[in-house]
Structures are given as structure tokens and as C-alpha cells.
Amino acid sequence: MVEAGKTYELTFRAWSTVNRPIRLEYTGRPTPERKFDITADSAVVYRDQFVASESGALKLNFCIGNVDFNGRTTPTVTQTVYFDDVVLREVVEPAVDNNPITDARFTNDLSGWRVHNQGDFQPGAGKALFVAENGEVKATVIQPGWEAWHIQFYKDGVQLTAGTYRLTFDMRGDVERPVLVELSQNNVPVDSKTVNVLTTAQTFEVLLNVPTDGVYKLMFGFGRKAAAGDPNPQTPYNLYLDNVRLVPAP
Ligand SMILES: [Ca+2]
Numbered sequence: 001m002v003e004a005g006k007t008y009e010l011t012f013r014a015w016s017t018v019n020r021p022i023r024l025e026y027t028g029r030p031t032p033e034r035k036f037d038i039t040a041d042s043a044v045v046y047r048d049q050f051v052a053s054e055s056g057a058l059k060l061n062f063c064i065g066n067v068d069f070n071g072r073t074t075p076t077v078t079q080t081v082y083f084d085d086v087v088l089r090e091v092v093e094p095a096v097d098n099n100p101i102t103d104a105r106f107t108n109d110l111s112g113w114r115v116h117n118q119g120d121f122q123p124g125a126g127k128a129l130f131v132a133e134n135g136e137v138k139a140t141v142i143q144p145g146w147e148a149w150h151i152q153f154y155k156d157g158v159q160l161t162a163g164t165y166r167l168t169f170d171m172r173g174d175v176e177r178p179v180l181v182e183l184s185q186n187n188v189p190v191d192s193k194t195v196n197v198l199t200t201a202q203t204f205e206v207l208l209n210v211p212t213d214g215v216y217k218l219m220f221g222f223g224r225k226a227a228a229g230d231p232n233p234q235t236p237y238n239l240y241l242d243n244v245r246l247v248p249a250p
Helices: none
Strands: 007-016 020-026 033-038 045-051 060-063 081-090 114-117 127-133 136-143 151-160 163-173 177-185 188-197 202-210 214-221 237-248
Touching: 007 020, 007 033, 033 045, 060 081, 114 127, 127 151, 136 151, 151 237, 163 177, 163 188, 177 202, 188 202, 214 237
Parallel strands: none
Antiparallel strands: 007 045, 007 081, 020 033, 020 060, 114 151, 127 136, 136 237, 151 214, 163 202, 163 237, 177 188, 177 214
């Protein structure tokens, strides 16, 4: 059963003897279907988040007939498709949350966050399109640029006291590539880390040091650091981000 207005997250594992798209049909979801590309990798957990548009029993239908997903089609060869660990859970926001990163679940939109594309100011520099889709941030990189900061998804006005913080977030990509996370104050970086985003979803955890009490900017840098030898996948490609959380490290 789902209840109108509440947020739910569906997770499942799926794999197939051939790479192919599948389609999930839902009842009670504003957009009543969602497509996924599945591969032979049985470890991949697929995830969808939605706000139920009506109350009632949720009917979930895994459609594995011929599926067309952005031009990717279902191979005609005989194939075996597997599903496992299908879980639907309600996403409950804690009444009191000590996460200073507000609006970090992206259930409906990207409010509270800002974007900087250096490519809007400098020819050929980094540029990406950001949307909230299926309860997460989808960044479509059009031009990777040559510095991580060329493409910024950030929140400013983050009030922090001095100390060490643990930043956690979920990311995956259509391609593998490094992503920068940086804390800065008045445009001066105070700490940063680089994580290597894979095509499978992962929860990343990095420690960031806040030197003094103050107001900070938390930035995800989706540009490509050319001088560091970052890989250069063919554009456009998507990077997905969700569940950003910053808490004092014990
Ligand atoms: Ca979310």
C-alpha cells in the first residue's frame, strides 16, 4: 500500500544475459513508468524514488518484452532476465535533522541549490544541464571543460562550526569519472576530495575539515580536470547525485 503525498523508494537488482532496457509500470506514480538499462552485472542495485500521487495498493509490473529506451532496443536473441531483492520503502524525513545541507534529497526539484557553468562565460569550457529526475539530480555533461570547477552544483550559506565533518552522498554515472567535492569560504577552498564515480550506484563518504566557524559553500565539481589526466568520455553523459549529508565526524 502507498499513501498519496508520501515519498517512496523502490530498489531491486536485475541482470540479464544480454544488455537491454527494461520498463517498470507502476500505479500511483505521477509518471507511471520508468526505464532502466540492465547488464550482466548481478550486483547492480537499481533505484527509483517517487511521491505517490494516489493512495492504494501499488501494482508493480516488470515489463521485459520489447523495450525501446532512448534508441536502445531489446536484442532479439534468446535471453534470460533475473530479478531479486525488490524492496519498496517509505522515505521518512527526520523531524529534527542535524544535516546543514538542506534540500538534499531532490524529491521534487533542485531548490536551494545553484549551478555554475563556466561554458556560459568562456568558449569551450565546462557546461552541463541539471534537472531533478526521479528524485535525484541528473547532470547531463555537454562539455567537460578542463577544470573540475568549470561545472559546479553547489549550495552556499552553509553555516558550520569548526571541526571535521563526514560528507556522504550517492552517485553513479553513465560513465566512470572523477568528481570533486569542495568546501570553500569567500571563494577560497578550505578542503576538497575527489571521488571516482562508477556506473554502479555507490554511497561515498569523505571527510572534510572546517578550519573556523563560519559560512561555507559546498560544491560538487563535475568538470573534467584535464591536467590531472581525467578520463574523457564521449559527451553527452549523465551523472546522478542524491542524498547529500554532512554531519560532524565522531
Ligand atoms: Ca532523492
